[in-house]
Amino acid sequence: DWKTLNTNQRGELASLTLAVPSEQAALYLLRYLQTEKIHPEQLPEYFRHMVRYLPAEKLSEVIQLAQTQLAANLDLQVEIIKAVLQGYQQKGLRIDAALTDWAARLTQTLLAQQGMQSVQWVNYPAGEENSENPWTLQQRASADGKESAPFFCSLPAGERATGRLISQPFSIPPELSFYLAGHTGFPRQPDNGFNYVQLRRLEDQRVLKRVSAPRNDLAQQVHWDLKEFAGTEGYLEVVDSDSGKAYAWLAIGRFQPEVVSIPRESLQQQVNRWSAAAFLVEAFKLHAAREQIVSLLTQKRLDPKLKNELASAVISLDGTDTFRPLFPLPVPQNPAAGSFQQTVIQAVIAQKQDEVDDLLKHAFKRYPSRLQTALAAEIARQPKGLTRLIAYAEQGVASPQLLAEPAIQNQIQQSADHELRRRAKKLLSALPPREKKTQENIAQHFKSHTSFELSVENGKAVFEKNCAVCHQLAGKGAVVGPQLDGIGNRGLERLLEDVLDPNRAVDINFRTTTVITDAGRIFSGLKRREEGAVVVFVDNKGKEFTIAKNEIDEQQQSPLSLMPANLLEILTPQELHDLLAYLLQSTKKETAGH
Incomplete structure (x- = not known):
């Protein structure tokens, strides 16, 4: 009986109900949340469970509860509306007016809260394109005795986190000072050159001044005499490209004069809220917010990942899915190098689907092999995408070698279009067999392995960055693919085959499934x-x-592994062999295949 339970007992029972997939458990949670004060971190999980198992007529109470209890907590509302949406989808329910109205109000609040002002700072990846923004606000002490001042700092994100923080352009003053803390490699070792701040001229990207991290936790003053450059446009670039395990971070703040400043709110909070608005607009088809999303999308200074999310929302509203293969857009190396990206964005906004073909051809001409492979895979997933890709290969726009990529080859083989298969076969017949090329790569790396100066520690970092999203080793990583404890028992040659030719022998439990939707899209x-x-x-x-x-x-199961077959395009030779060294030292037990 509810009345016989005290607050602690009610809380313990609420936690236990998460393991009970029933309507009664969900009804108990609803009453618990309506009457008790709950820790915010517990709410998303409670809401997911309620929405999954409550009867449909109770869902309006859940929506009302979230809006009233969390009116002042914008970010938690975002988490919970996502949980509620997930619950609707799991129950197979249509999105109703109450949920859509909540999404619309929340979207407007997110956009109004952040405003449409351009951000002073934008983070660009320092290496891996999909790396997270490492820069957070932190109060730090300085060498002049000031005990606390706001700094951008990469340390809270972890020593291995990297990023390039680019300021908005400004008129270069005669003098500029700021405070800098951080490290550039282990003490008593030479400066590794990975962590630094530099001033670039906007016109030609020339580096005018540069200073390395001071190798000190206490922020040190940096003073630049800039009289010879005064009046020209420039910008600051704050770089943490050191993914080392220690002494690999940077912090900057206290600019004088304040040509740029440290914001009061977290840089990532602004990005996250705009990202949440884009998600809601796309998920709930909020056409009334299109103009605001477009206004954001046209800003020249925008987080690269956010730009892709905003564009996806516009594409979804407009029903212009033919643009999707062009996304995610590659990250430009500097603010002045994004002209192609802007051309794509303008075409999306103007719904110029007749330009997609030219844009795709242009992308194939400029993208490196790694990005071409991803682009080809996206094209192949579109309705009639294989026909377009084969035509590009015939025209010399795209390399026929792309048709030999396992995922694309599998789609070609499953196609009912005999003429398409014939054209693809003709193109591929002129190429050296993929198996031969792969065998040559395996033999080459097997022979050269001992010539590398190997680092198990660096190999572990490579694993955590590239493999841990799917594989677990020594308790670290996700269990998507097979666990790798004991993988070293296979020896170097077999391990190279597993890594460089992952589709050679795929365990049935880890084979991918190809799905064709009723809209013609392929996943x-x-x-x-x-x-x-x-x-x-x-x-x-x-x-x-x-x-x-x-x-x-x-839907049809394919003989392919989920593991990418282009690891040599992703890793440098040194990274590959450090990874092999790390995997070979794990000899605890025998493990299964892909």
Whole structure:
């Protein structure tokens, strides 16, 4: 009986109900949240459980509860509306007016809260394109005795985190000073050159001044005499490109004169809220917010990941999916190098689908091999995408070698279009067999392994960065693909085969499934489970995605592994061999294949 329980007992029972997949458990949680004060961190999980198991007529109470209890907590509202949406999808329910109205109000609040002002600072990846923004606000002490002042700092994100923080352009003053803390490698070792601050001239990107991290936790003053450059436009570049395990961070603040400043709120908070608005606009088809999303999208200074999310929202509203293969856009190396990206964005905003073909051809001409492979895979997933890709190969726009990529080759083989298969076969017949090239790579790296100065520690870092999203080793990483404890028992040659030719022998439990939706889109991933009205898959980045059962027209298991077959395009030779050294030292037990 509810009345016989004290507050602690009610809380303990609420925690236990999460393990009970029933309507009664969900009803108890609803009453608990309506009457008790709950720690904010527990709320998203409680809401997910309630929405999954409550009867449909109770969902309006959940929505009202979230809006009233969390009116002042914008970020938590975002988490919970996502949880509620997930629950609707799992139950196979149509999105109703109450949920859509909440999403619309929340979107307007997110956009109004942040405003449409341009941000002073934008983070660009220092290496890996999909790396997270490492810069957070932190109060730090300085060498002049000031005990606390706001700094941008990469340390809270972890020593291995990297990023390039680019300021807005400004008129270069005669003098500029700021305070800098951080490190550039281990003490008593030479400066590794990875962590530094530099001033660039906007016109030609020339580096005018540069200073390395001071190798001190206490912020030191930096003073630049800039009289010879005064009056020209420039910008600051704050670089932490050191992914080392220690002495690998940077902090900057206290600019004088304040040509740039440290914001009062977290840089990432602004990005996250705009990102949440883009998600809601796309998920709920909020056409009334299109103008505001476009206004954000046209800003010249925008977080690269956010730019892709905003564009995706516009594409979804407009129904212009032909643009999707162009995304995610590659990250420009500097603010002046994004002209192609802006051309794509303008075409998306203006709904100029007739320009997609030219944009794709231009992308193939400028993208490196790694990005061409990703672009080709996206094209192939579109309705009639294989026809377009083969035509590009015939025209010399795209390399025929792209058709030999396992995922694309699998789609070609499954196609019912005999003429398409014939054209692809003709193009591929002129190429050296992929197996021969792969065998040559395996033999070359098998022979050269001992010539490298190997680092198990660096190999561990490579594993955590590139492999841990799907594989677990020594308790670290996700269990998407097989666990790798004991993988070293296979020896170097077999390990090279597993890494460089992952589709050679794929365990049936880890083969991908190809899904064709009733809209003609093609998805590929590892099937994990079914949740009510949706099927959950995992992509080759370790991220889950869902497809509604009633949208699946056809699904077929393929002989392919989820593991990418282009590891030599992703890793440098040194990184590959350090990774091998790390894997070879794990000899605890025998493990299964891919």
